[in-house]
Amino acid sequence: MRTNILLAGVGGQGVITLGMIISQAAMEQGEKVLMSEIHGLAQRGGSVTVDVRIGDFHAPIIPDGEVDITIGMEPLETKRALARASMGSRVVMSTEKMVPVSLSIRHEEYPDLQDIVSSISGNFRLRTIDAVSIAENLGNYKAANIALLGFALGTGWLPISVDSVRRQIEKTFSKKALEINMKALEEGLERGRSAQVETMEH
Amino acid sequence: MSAYQGLLNGKPGEKMFLLGNEAIARGVLEAGVAVATTYPGTPSSEVGDVLYEISEKAGLKFEFSVNEKVAMESAFAASLSGLKSFVFMKHVGLNVASDVLMSISYTGVRGPMVIMTADDPSMFSSQNEQDNRHYGHFAHVPVIEPSNPQEAKDFLKVAFEISEMEGLPVIFRTTTRISHMRGSVTLSTIEPPNQNGLFPKDGRSFVSLPSNAYHFKEELLSKMGRLGKTDFSGTLNRTEGDRSSRIGFISSGEAYNVLMDVLNKHQVNVEVLKLGITNPIPDAIVKDFLSRHGNVIIVEEVDPIIESDVRAIADLGFPEVSIHGKMDGLIPMSHETSPNTLESSLSKVLGYEIKAGDLYRSKEELPPRPPVLCPGCPHRATYFAVKRAVKMLKIEDPIYSSDIGCYSLGNYEPFSEADIMLDMGSSIGVGSGFTKATDQRIISFIGDSTFFHAGIPALVNAVNNNSRMLVVIMDNDVTAMTGRQPNPGTPIALTTGRSRNLSIENIVKSLGIENVKTVDPYNLKDTLGAIMDGLRADGVSVVVARRECAILRDNRMRKEGEEVKYHVIPEKCSSCFNCVENFACPALSVSNGKVTIDPVLCDGCGVCSQPYVCPFRAIEVTTNEN
Numbered sequence: 001m002r003t004n005i006l007l008a009g010v011g012g013q014g015v016i017t018l019g020m021i022i023s024q025a026a027m028e029q030g031e032k033v034l035m036s037e038i039h040g041l042a043q044r045g046g047s048v049t050v051d052v053r054i055g056d057f058h059a060p061i062i063p064d065g066e067v068d069i070t071i072g073m074e075p076l077e078t079k080r081a082l083a084r085a086s087m088g089s090r091v092v093m094s095t096e097k098m099v100p101v102s103l104s105i106r107h108e109e110y111p112d113l114q115d116i117v118s119s120i121s122g123n124f125r126l127r128t129i130d131a132v133s134i135a136e137n138l139g140n141y142k143a144a145n146i147a148l149l150g151f152a153l154g155t156g157w158l159p160i161s162v163d164s165v166r167r168q169i170e171k172t173f174s175k176k177a178l179e180i181n182m183k184a185l186e187e188g189l190e191r192g193r194s195a196q197v198e199t200m201e202h
Numbered sequence: 203m204s205a206y207q208g209l210l211n212g213k214p215g216e217k218m219f220l221l222g223n224e225a226i227a228r229g230v231l232e233a234g235v236a237v238a239t240t241y242p243g244t245p246s247s248e249v250g251d252v253l254y255e256i257s258e259k260a261g262l263k264f265e266f267s268v269n270e271k272v273a274m275e276s277a278f279a280a281s282l283s284g285l286k287s288f289v290f291m292k293h294v295g296l297n298v299a300s301d302v303l304m305s306i307s308y309t310g311v312r313g314p315m316v317i318m319t320a321d322d323p324s325m326f327s328s329q330n331e332q333d334n335r336h337y338g339h340f341a342h343v344p345v346i347e348p349s350n351p352q353e354a355k356d357f358l359k360v361a362f363e364i365s366e367m368e369g370l371p372v373i374f375r376t377t378t379r380i381s382h383m384r385g386s387v388t389l390s391t392i393e394p395p396n397q398n399g400l401f402p403k404d405g406r407s408f409v410s411l412p413s414n415a416y417h418f419k420e421e422l423l424s425k426m427g428r429l430g431k432t433d434f435s436g437t438l439n440r441t442e443g444d445r446s447s448r449i450g451f452i453s454s455g456e457a458y459n460v461l462m463d464v465l466n467k468h469q470v471n472v473e474v475l476k477l478g479i480t481n482p483i484p485d486a487i488v489k490d491f492l493s494r495h496g497n498v499i500i501v502e503e504v505d506p507i508i509e510s511d512v513r514a515i516a517d518l519g520f521p522e523v524s525i526h527g528k529m530d531g532l533i534p535m536s537h538e539t540s541p542n543t544l545e546s547s548l549s550k551v552l553g554y555e556i557k558a559g560d561l562y563r564s565k566e567e568l569p570p571r572p573p574v575l576c577p578g579c580p581h582r583a584t585y586f587a588v589k590r591a592v593k594m595l596k597i598e599d600p601i602y603s604s605d606i607g608c609y610s611l612g613n614y615e616p617f618s619e620a621d622i623m624l625d626m627g628s629s630i631g632v633g634s635g636f637t638k639a640t641d642q643r644i645i646s647f648i649g650d651s652t653f654f655h656a657g658i659p660a661l662v663n664a665v666n667n668n669s670r671m672l673v674v675i676m677d678n679d680v681t682a683m684t685g686r687q688p689n690p691g692t693p694i695a696l697t698t699g700r701s702r703n704l705s706i707e708n709i710v711k712s713l714g715i716e717n718v719k720t721v722d723p724y725n726l727k728d729t730l731g732a733i734m735d736g737l738r739a740d741g742v743s744v745v746v747a748r749r750e751c752a753i754l755r756d757n758r759m760r761k762e763g764e765e766v767k768y769h770v771i772p773e774k775c776s777s778c779f780n781c782v783e784n785f786a787c788p789a790l791s792v793s794n795g796k797v798t799i800d801p802v803l804c805d806g807c808g809v810c811s812q813p814y815v816c817p818f819r820a821i822e823v824t825t826n827e828n
Contacts, residue, residue, distance in 0.1 A: 010571065020384075024219050027386060033219070034350075035384040038326065039244055039685075044753075045788055046573030056466075058349070058459035060383040063541035065561050080568050087560045098800075099791035100571040104782040105616050107792045108569075123562050141802055 001031065002055030003159045004062040008081035009073030010098050011044040014145035018071070019050040021149065021172060025164040026054045036060035045101075049081055054159060069157050070124075073131075073145060074098050075116045082124065091124045092152045092192075093117075094144060096132035121198035127155055128198060134187050140177070143184035150185040154192015162189065206252040210260055212389045222381040225351035226290075226318065227252035229358035231260055234393030235288045236313075237280035239265040239273040241655065242684035243292030244327040245381040246320035250290070251685055261395055266687055269626070269655040270295035274302040274317065281315040281371075282408060283399030286362060290318035290374075293334045294625065298656070300337065306371050307341040308418035309408045310425075313399075314365035316358065317343075318374040320381050323456075323503045323538035327378075329606075329624065331537065333505040338373050338481035342422050344429055345373045345481035346438065347455045351385045357478055360437050364479075368425040373481075377503060379456040379538065430482035438478030439487055447472035449551065450495030452488070452508060454480050457501045457539040464545045468554040483511040492520040499551070500527035503539055526551070574611060577789045578756070578805025580749035581609045581676055583723035585617040586785055588645060588674065590814060591733040600643045601636055605629035605657075607649035608683045609676050616786050619647065627656025633671050634664035643737065644671035651681035651689040653706060664742050665713045672736040673744045675706055676723075678751040686751060696754070710744045717743035724749055724807055726814045752805055759806075766806030767824040770797050774820035785815045 005022060009015040016037055023033045036051040051062045067085040072078025072093040082091065095117070099110045120126045129151045135143040146169065152158050153165060165185065173181050209228050212218055220228065227249050230238060238257070240250045250266065257264035263280075267273035270291045277289035291299065296319045303317065319337070322328040338345035346361045348354040358374060365372045407414055433439060443465075451474045453461050458476050465472065475491045477484070480502075492498060492515065500509040506528040516523050526532045533539075533547050549556055575582045592600050604610055604620035605628060613620035622632050633646035648657045653675050664671060679693055680686040692701040710718050717739040719732040729747060736743035750758070759765065775796050782790050782797060787810060789803035799810075799821070811821040 011573065020219070023384065027217075027219055033384075033386065035219075036379065037221070037382045037384065039248070039382055044573065044576050045571075047571045058462040058466075059456065059541060060379060060385075060459070061541060063463070063545065065542075076568060077571070079564070080571075082562050083564070085562060087562050098803075099793075100569050101574050101786050101788050102571065102615075103569045104788075104791045105786050107779045107782060109792055109794075111569075119564065119566070 001159055002057070004066050004068045005052040005054070005158070006062060006067045006070045006081055006084060007050040007052065008070060008077045009048055010077055011046050011048045013073045014142065015048050015050050015073060017172065018145045018149055019052050021165060021168045022158070022160065023052050025160045025168045028164045028167065029160060032056055034060040047077055047080060069152070071148065071152050073148060075113060076100065076111070079116055079120060082120065085124070087123045089124055090157045091120060091126045092148065092155060092157070093120070093126060093128050094131035094148045095128050096130060096144070117198060126198045127151070127192070127195045129188065129191055129195070131188065135184050138180050138183050138187070140180050143181045146181045147184040147188040150188025151192040151195070154189040155195060206255045209252055210256045214389055214391045216389045217386050218389060219384055220351050220387045221248055222351045222354045222376060222383050223248035224252055225355040225387045226358055226376070228387070228389060229355035230262070230288055231392045232355065232390050233359045233362045234286055234395045235262060236285035236395040236397050236399070237263045237265075237277060238288040238290070239267045239276045240290045241267050241270045241273050241295055242681050242687045243295050243320070244684055245322060245376070245378040246290050246292045246318065247684040247687070248381070249318070250687060254687070261397065263397070266689065268690060270299040271302055274299040274306075277315060278302065278306050278311065280399060281311040281313040283313065283401045285313045285396065285399045287313060287315045288318070289315070290320070292328065293319050293321040293332055294328060294330065295319075296334050296337060298626065303337060303341050303343070303371070305410045307343045308415050308422055309410060310369040310418070310421070311365065311371050312369070314362040315371045316361045316365060316374050317371055318376065321375060321377045321504070323377050331504050333503070333507065334373070335375055335480060335507045336505065339507070342426050343371055343373055343481070344426075344479060345375055347375050347478060347480055348380060349455055349458050349476070350380065351383060351387045353478070354380060355387055357438060360434075364429070368429055370422075370425055375455070377456050377538070426482050430485050433484050433487050434479050435487065439476065439484055441473055441475050441491070443473040444471045445473050445494055447495065449497045449499060450475065450491055451499050451501060452477065452491065452512060453501040454478070454508060455503055457503045460539045460541050460544050461501045463541060464548060467545070468552065470552050470554065477508065480508050483508065483515070485515065488512060488515050489519065492516055492523045495523065497524045497526065499532065499548070500525070501533060501539065501544065502527070504536070572614060574614070574788055575608065576752045576805070577787050577803050578752035578807040579608070580678055580723040580747065580752065581612065582785065582787060583726060583809045584674060584676055584729060584747040585612045585619050586815070587723065587726055587729040588619060588733050589617060589784070591730055591737060595734060595737055597643050597737065600645055601633070601640070603629045603633035603636070603644060603646045605646070605648045605652050607652055609647055609649055612647065616784050626652050627660050630657050630660035630664055630673055633673070634660065634667060634669040637669040637671055644669070646671060646673045648673065648675055649682070650675065650677040650679070650691045650706065654690050654704075658709065661710070661742070662713060665715060669742055670740055671742055672733070673742060674733070675744060675746045677706060677746055677748040679754060680751055682751045682753070686754060706746055715742050715744055717741070718746070719744075720746040720748055722749050723747045724809055726809060726812045730814070752807070756805065766808070767801050767804045768806065768808060768811055768821050769799050769801070769824045771820050771822060772796050774818050776818050776820070778818065780817065781810050781815050781821070785810055
């Protein structure tokens with residue numbers, strides 16, 4: 001099995017943690033996994049992508065056009081990352097917006113969310129979730145990445161089992177944070193199972 | 203913090219999912235290194251983060267040195283005392299330490315010594331993409347190149363063996379993709395370090411006086427000559443694929459990974475020689491390879507270094523072999539080996555077709571999101587105050603001389619407070635130089651760690667040459683950009699006694715600089731006043747803008763259970779947009795024509811609530827009643 005997973009978001013959103021959990025869950029299933037991270041200057045507040053490659057690959061970077069599924073923590077960053085994905089490939093996206101400073105300093109507002117959703121759904125198989133609201137309702141917005149992961153798993157688009165993800169989450173979080181993250185996973189999972197692909201608009 | 207204890211506790215045979223740099227840190231333990239030193243720099247920093255945390259338990263002596271030159275000297279001393287030593291840095295750090303390297307290759311080492319350089323092809327977080335394998339040829343020392351985390355750990359141990367074998371320092375070269383790639387690593391046994399160092403007075407000289415160096419040079423070349431005859435098959439070098447293929451490839455490092463993925467994708471079965479030691483080039487293996495293939499293509503990052511050596515070997519004995527690579531334009535000379543570029547470079551010679559991509563080519567331009575100063579970052583307030591001071595004093599065309607650190611981001615809008623930025627400490631050296639050339643006002647920005655690293659000699663020079671300039675030392679307690687490592691000025695409490703909290707003010711004052719002020723950048727009024735005083739003064743004036751890094755502050759406040767947030771009172775907001783335009787905190791944005799503060803992003807620094815940023819007092823602290 002060979003699967004290329006592209007994770008996109010804003011530095012600080014927990015994109016690397018998401019990649020770690022997916023990678024280690026796949027490893028637990030006996031797969032070879034490579035993951036690539038960005039550290040240093042780009043770490044906080046900028047666009048961040050993490051590449052996860054499951055299967056017999058040598059290089060950690062997914063070639064443009066070979067992304068199987070994109071998991072986006074933020075709409076603009078999802079759209080930006082999709083420049084590396086082939087049209088028609090799968091996308092799951094959290095809809096909570098983060099306004100880039102480049103817009104704010106010109107008093108410009110964030111593009112209309114519906115426009116982003118329709119431009120993506122017109123070219124990709126997109127499923128969306130408001131992962132931040134789910135996490136906030138559970139008591140910690142930081143669990144949004146895990147809610148999104150649950151959602152992605154629920155769609156059946158990820159080649160890893162829910163149980164191995166659960167075990168990785170148990171290993172990742174401290175006792176205090178574990179309960180909320182587990183709930184976020186379950187709620188995301190539930191929504192993913194019933195989610196519909198956004199209508200294609202041509 | 204116990205994030206890295208697993209690296210110390212992992213049992214032989216156990217598999218861990220490790221970052222290249224974490225694997226290297228484990229390799230340090232498995233090699234039995236006694237002394238490790240560094241100055242942090244991306245993409246090498248995580249090695250130090252691990253060793254700093256676990257060194258005591260591992261019985262390893264670890265030092266965050268003041269700069270790379272001192273780090274290398276420090277490791278060299280350990281080696282002269284018979285101990286295994288390891289020094290690591292980012293690629294440009296080796297420029298700083300090169301003065302040491304060029305001489306210790308001549309003197310040789312006693313205990314094995316490995317020098318790790320983490321190169322940054324494509325410049326993800328660096329000022330250039332220099333290929334430090336050149337230092338191997340330049341200094342006549344071996345160069346080892348791993349391709350993945352497992353090799354990074356295992357090759358490091360071989361590097362120590364080579365150093366021990368020939369008494370030479372060995373360069374261990376990674377790149378961003380290797381250092382920041384995660385993969386499965388099978389652990390081996392940890393060797394307890396020998397810490398019984400002794401510098402024996404055995405008559406061997408390490409004094410590089412010309413009369414000695416004259417002889418050292420010949421000895422050095424004979425060591426490298428011997429190494430070139432060793433083939434390291436089975437440890438560092440290997441071949442794979444069809445030995446009778448018309449075309450053969452020679453590759454190393456991450457370029458090898460990309461090459462293999464392209465070959466596998468198109469099911470091309472050709473012989474590939476993977477080199478783990480690229481200086482000296484293993485002569486016999488390369489000759490053997492050239493004798494088998496009419497065409498040889500070299501794929502490497504960044505400069506054609508293996509290619510030059512292979513061309514030289516071919517010139518001398520295999521004129522019929524056609525060599526291709528960067529020098530004949532087959533493969534680009536710049537940047538890392540991109541999978542798509544390599545795939546298209548090789549498509550003609552290998553005779554496969556690339557399916558026309560159906561990539562999503564949206565014509566729409568997306569608003570960029572470059573890295574920004576964090577919410578609550580004290581540097582934002584300092585840049586805001588300096589810009590305001592320059593405006594109030596009507597200073598035309600000031601020259602902003604910036605330096606290496608998070609505050610390099612002051613280059614971007616709305617601050618645009620960087621005209622020049624080169625290398626560690628250059629803000630003061632270049633700034634002072636300008637005073638000889640122009641009457642424009644000079645403002646240098648330098649962080650605390652960079653000041654200790656290379657700013658002090660430049661400041662001595664500025665004072666000694668009567669330069670008129672303002673030096674703003676942006677002291678946030680730590681070496682922030684690389685992950686908040688401690689430096690000589692870090693408060694003792696943050697390092698549980700492993701730093702000395704040296705006083706920047708005392709150092710500056712000891713040079714005879716009279717105009718020295720320390721301010722808290724969160725207090726804009728004080729900061730503005732101090733900057734204006736500094737700009738009015740003659741000679742060198744210094745403002746120390748001191749406030750802990752916002753990430754440190756977040757961590758501290760979380761521990762203390764304190765949470766402060768600010769919000770905008772819509773009725774008071776006049777939509778003047780001074781805050782978003784000129785202060786540009788990521789927590790501030792415009793929605794429905796009014797400014798709002800994202801409570802998730804707000805750091806509670808409160809600087810935006812001060813009248814310089816919000817003259818209408820529309821930003822207030824959020825209390826339970828709100």
